[in-house]
Amino acid sequence: MSQSNETSDLIYHLDDRPPVKESMFAALQHVLASFVGIITPTLIIGGVLGLGSNIPYLISMALIVSGIATFIQARRPMGIGAGMLCVQGTSFAFLSSILAAGFIAKAKGGGPDEILSLIFGVAFFGAFVEIILSQFIHKLKRIITPLVTGIVITIIGISLIKVGITDLAGGFKAPDFGSPENLGLGVLVLAVIITLNRSKNEWVRLSSIIIGLAVGFIAAMILGKVSFDKLSTLPAINIPIPFKYGFSFDWGAFIPVAIIYLITAIETTGDLTANSIFSKQPIKGDLYYSRVKGGVLGDGVNSMIAAALNTFPNTTFSQNNGVIQLTGVASRYVAYFVSGIFIVLGLFPVIGGVLQEMPKPVLGGATLVLFGTVAAAGVKILSNEVLDRRKLLIMAVSFGAGLGVAANPAVLGEMPKLVQNIFGSAVTLGGLTAIALSLLLPEGKTAKVEAESKAA
Template sequence: MAVSEVKAQEQQRSDLIYGLYDRPPLRETVFAALQHLLAIFVAIITPPLIISSALKFDLTTTGFLVSMSLFVSGLATFVQCRRIGPVGAGLLCIQGTSFSFISPIIAAGMLGVAGGKMNTSLGLSYIFGACMVASVVEMAVSRLLPYARKIITPLVSGIVVTLIGLCLIKAGINSCGGGQTAIDNGTFGSLEYLGLALLVLVCIIFFNRSSNRYLRMGSIVIGLVVGCFAAWLLGMIDFSELKGAGAINVPVPFKYGLRFDAGSIISLGLIYLVTAVEAYGDITANSLISGQPVEGPVFMKRAQGGILADGFNSFLAAVFNSFPNSIFAQNNGMIQLTGVASRYVGYFIAGALFLLGLFPVVGQLFSLIPDCVLGGATLLMFGTVAASGIRIIAATNIDRKAVLVLAISFAMGMSVELVPGILAKMPPIIHNIFSSGITTGGVTAIIANGLIRIKDKGAD
């Protein structure tokens, strides 16, 4: 191990108040857990809300999907922190519903449209079938980690992450305008919707720039609360719809059944491939912040276990009617901020998420958030995802080969997003695989990065 890495780990240990295996007092444990929950709660519930809005699911279905996302995130976080056999990193790793899969999941859900009308059970069965089968890709990558890192280089990862953000911005701005419901009733883009979205966006930016760390951590929550209050004053939220909420959610495995579409499976499989590499980076950062090794057999065991858990937990999510999970990078910053790296805190976070997922009123309450209010928050979130991808790209050596890979990948990826009709004459399986700019751009990046060879003769 390099001397600089040893010094970095020693510095991290000295900055920690509680290390990985410490057990903080109950009050401090609960306080640290609440801060982590504050940082991740909105991010966990947002993907099911966006997917439900795009596929026009009813309030009951949307609420159930939100509840199951919380429930599964609790199970997944426990597995990551506790490490069960070879599964899990054994670090304070928080898992939640991933944004990366939204576009291909919506595409898979559209297979449930029959006679111009969405069949909810049919659409969800295609989604969960594809998510379950494709999760095997990430589990396989965990066993072949050293080789996968040679295929999915930082340049490829940066391109895919940037495309994820850029493609999701379309979903964000669609929500700002009022969503699919507003499109159907002809009110899309009204001043009322755009005004609420702008209010939420400005509130989040304002509080995020605060020097008070609690206001900064809660900026998204505060922005949504302000937006929902304004929407309630405008008569856009009706709490009477909550009367039908039951007392408790009983998780029902395979509630919507399973159906399989090859195009959807391949499309999601690519995202799992890239997610595995992202998880490797998150585990590396978490290990360093927690004062643990970042190379050698102990670290490799953690990394392989964490990525295996990422795939296994996504498989588990499909069983319990939820969407793929991934490690949340923002919690690494929370560890650094609080000085608490104890995985014991993770058990409390997991327990809280698990319990929240059991109460239908929680899911249905958040399902009442108007699309435009959610759009104001997600627009910024998705822009941040794209910016993160650009940072990854910027950290690589941008030579002539990299420029060519970037150019062809973004050109191919954005072309199918901007002009989706280009694939209208293709066979259904080709259309389903490449209708997502993330998949098209990602596949292009992997192939181009592997095939393009440039040998410069002399100086440019």
């Protein structure tokens, strides 16, 4: 265990190697925090496009690729990856563009195989957008500033809080949404996590999330909210078959997907900055830009692997930064355990099926605090800035635009579908607004001197 920073809240630092037992505990909490996020986009896409019997296989592939991608981000082979505990999973940002591609194939009379062939084809080629962009990240210092990344991270956290509170109440369109049982389960999990996380015992703190989820799961079983009836219908094992559904391409489907790849690079930069903060790594200088460059490159490469192995584009997950903060474990070696668990869950779907039955209120109680922690990290970055009138204006307009479209998505209802796909995301619109205003609004000399003085 590193002792290099006595004032640090970390139990294990980036390059520490925790014992197997501690590593497994931390890894399980990362898996539980991200499991639903990884499989949910597949469930949504499969349901909307009518993929039916293909869905279990697609879920298995999503988990296996998340394991491979998380390992690459941590191990950083050939400079691919951030070299940190960055859990990767299926990106929600691509939902609308992926569905649009699916409808294009459907309109041509295609069945599930043709739909998936087109989706994975455009996702594979679109990944090159992010791969190429990653090579210029270090030259974009006017764009990737603490102000912009602070805004993006804050918006990421705040926009995700809606997901957490929705799950806590029962999940989107749940018949018992907001029932006393659902709210009680969520609050119980939240209370357990908060109580245990304040303990001075490292083991208790390390286990806070998994214990909170376990308590909630047991309580949900007692209330009759857990059923394992579907487990008998799952196959014994799922083996990855590259391009199982074929490979096709369409420019109309490709362009929206390519644009989202461009935008997710900004989101990934924000996530990696938050990860650096929680892992006690610098968020300025050559090492920081090297990590961001490798992380964005890893996103692109991992999304190519995802398309080849029959799942949807990957990105770094925000909620796992909150797990690092709450557990105090930032060791990248924990990612190897996370990877192994995901791959096993994918290969043997019955195991994942058990976790899939965890009620949403239980997960919501945990993710609510995790997402809130991400938002707090963004606020922490912004609090270190010299907030002159220019920066306050950039923050105000960026938050207003990003969170405004999140609060009322119908504001873009009359715009072309492509515009809705691009600017309908709070993170995308808020991040692009922050970048545009940072470039367009000149920085006064006084602000520059104050900023340089504070940096010194």
